[in-house]
Amino acid sequence: MSSHEFVRARAGLGQGLGGMVVTAVGYRSEGIPPTLHRGLPSPYLTLIFSLEGPVVGGVTPEQARGPGASRTEIVVGGLHQRPAYIAQGGSETGVQLAVHPLAARTLLGLPAGALASGDELVTSGAEVLGKRAAEIRERLCEQHTWEDRFATLGTYLRERAAAGEDGAPVRSEVAEAWTWLARHRGAGTLTGLAEHVALSPRRLTSVFRAETGLSPKQAARLMRFQHARNTVVRSVAVGRAPDLARVAADCGYFDHSHLVRDFRQYTGVSPTAWLAEECRNIQAGGQLYGEE
Numbered sequence: 001m002s003s004h005e006f007v008r009a010r011a012g013l014g015q016g017l018g019g020m021v022v023t024a025v026g027y028r029s030e031g032i033p034p035t036l037h038r039g040l041p042s043p044y045l046t047l048i049f050s051l052e053g054p055v056v057g058g059v060t061p062e063q064a065r066g067p068g069a070s071r072t073e074i075v076v077g078g079l080h081q082r083p084a085y086i087a088q089g090g091s092e093t094g095v096q097l098a099v100h101p102l103a104a105r106t107l108l109g110l111p112a113g114a115l116a117s118g119d120e121l122v123t124s125g126a127e128v129l130g131k132r133a134a135e136i137r138e139r140l141c142e143q144h145t146w147e148d149r150f151a152t153l154g155t156y157l158r159e160r161a162a163a164g165e166d167g168a169p170v171r172s173e174v175a176e177a178w179t180w181l182a183r184h185r186g187a188g189t190l191t192g193l194a195e196h197v198a199l200s201p202r203r204l205t206s207v208f209r210a211e212t213g214l215s216p217k218q219a220a221r222l223m224r225f226q227h228a229r230n231t232v233v234r235s236v237a238v239g240r241a242p243d244l245a246r247v248a249a250d251c252g253y254f255d256h257s258h259l260v261r262d263f264r265q266y267t268g269v270s271p272t273a274w275l276a277e278e279c280r281n282i283q284a285g286g287q288l289y290g291e292e
Helices: 061-065 101-107 125-129 131-142 146-164 172-183 190-197 201-212 216-237 244-250 256-267 271-283
Strands: 003-008 021-030 035-039 045-050 055-058 070-072 074-077 084-088 092-099 122-124
Touching: 003 271, 021 146, 035 061, 045 125, 045 131, 055 061, 061 084, 070 122, 074 125, 074 131, 092 101, 092 146, 101 146, 101 172, 101 201, 122 125, 125 131, 131 146, 172 190, 172 201, 172 216, 190 201, 190 216, 201 216, 216 244, 216 256, 216 271, 244 256, 256 271
Parallel strands: none
Antiparallel strands: 003 021, 021 092, 035 084, 045 074, 045 092, 055 070, 055 084, 074 122
8 A cells, every 4th residue: 555645844944044945845655656756847946855765867757767867865956947857666755845046055055056957957965065964864864753854954954054154145136036026926027127126137137047047037937837836736635626727817827828838848748637647645745845
């Protein structure tokens, strides 16, 4: 018999991290047939500590299942615009964090724009975080409750935040641009945003991309998609079929077809097909990811 468990750190990871870690979720699955999971794009970075062997994945289903798959026990994922494919075996356990991209310098020691992109969507956590992260993973493996694991990660990240406070800060215009986009949930124009932060559209795009890895327009689309995705997931989680036309209207899409096109870009399939794949995870409490 298969089982799925998703446990959200409802009080976050404790004091001192502010909005740097948006969500922390512990997950455990047992008795599941080998399958391919889609790791969807979101406006947040992904940090995973896998507690049962490496995370095996790729940018295509073929790569994820083949000899060219990436394998890492600590995953750091940057902002991307297409799904990452994860080959799942019979069981898995881990903790997944949604990290605010503007916290990357403080928590990871580099801007989000320096993380892997293009043909590689994830970076080995050992390369980014160093030996100490491997020690933390070993401790997480030895612990038996989610509360203890969340507490361990909270302490570790606060240590990294304190050590990273003296590093180069995020440009104030980029930080304000991100806040403006998040407040408008991806709506608004590049011209309006550029005027708001007193930079030319071209200059804003350049500094924004260098910091985050995305242009302002790409980040805005991801925020809108995230809002729509979470709206759909909340509906399914309480046993209601989502009204996609209503979701499209409420989330700022032109129409239902516009929403479907974005879903196809970010998931590789239609909303209906994605929900069919993820229905069991959603009902178990998963997929409501990165919601502030």
